[in-house]
Amino acid sequence: SQTIHQWPATLVQPVGSPLSLECTVEGTSNPNLYWYRQAAGRGLQLLFYSVGIGQISSEVPQNLSASRPQDRQFILSSKKLLLSDSGFYLCAWGLGTSGGETQYFGPGTRLLVL
Amino acid sequence: GESVGLHLPTLSVQEGDNSIINCAYSNSASDYFIWYKQESGKGPQFIIDIRSNMDKRQGQRVTVLLNKTVKHLSLQIAATQPGDSAVYFCAERGTYKYIFGTGTRLKVLA
Numbered sequence: 616s617q618t619i620h621q622w623p624a625t626l627v628q629p630v631g632s633p634l635s636l637e638c639t640v641e642g643t644s645n646p647n648l649y650w651y652r653q654a655a656g657r658g659l660q661l662l663f664y665s666v667g668i669g670q671i672s673s674e675v676p677q678n679l680s681a682s683r684p685q686d687r688q689f690i691l692s693s694k695k696l697l698l699s700d701s702g703f704y705l706c707a708w709g710l711g712t713s714g715g716e717t718q719y720f721g722p723g724t725r726l727l728v729l
Numbered sequence: 730g731e732s733v734g735l736h737l738p739t740l741s742v743q744e745g746d747n748s749i750i751n752c753a754y755s756n757s758a759s760d761y762f763i764w765y766k767q768e769s770g771k772g773p774q775f776i777i778d779i780r781s782n783m784d785k786r787q788g789q790r791v792t793v794l795l796n797k798t799v800k801h802l803s804l805q806i807a808a809t810q811p812g813d814s815a816v817y818f819c820a821e822r823g824t825y826k827y828i829f830g831t832g833t834r835l836k837v838l839a
Contacts, residue, residue, distance in 0.1 A: 720772035
């Protein structure tokens, strides 16, 4: 069966510090990978998605970036965090099929920027 | 992205009763829909899905109804239990992307 991991689970960082969040998927090959941010009481905001190694599509221009160095690894980064980067970050995976793609989410990383 | 604010609509249901959670979607061309359950501090959990060529699908204690005429989706939970307390939200599928609702908080009263 497939599993998705995220770490760290919780992170407290000062403004201006760098960020690296990691997501890995097990039990599947060539998944579509996604980074979302969820602010308190709001819907999921798609940040980045990737349909293959080295391929990244950005949905929201901001100070975040994403990379996919391996098939089942997705990394969310920032060189300098802003206060507004605080939130709950979710990684998701899905397999593109002609019938539709179900997205499965990881446990999330709660980021607090102070 | 969508922006509704900090206060989610809340549905309070007596334990053992049935719950109905509603969702309005935006794109009449959307062909696939998912309901997720999210408990506090956790990632969303897949509950049930439905394709646009169906109007009803049943799972274990859950039923999803799709009304394409009015672009409306509903999730019915039978015999609601305390463990069902969570935020529920729907998602409609586009090309590689989903549009997510902000959700409804379900509170189960003992």
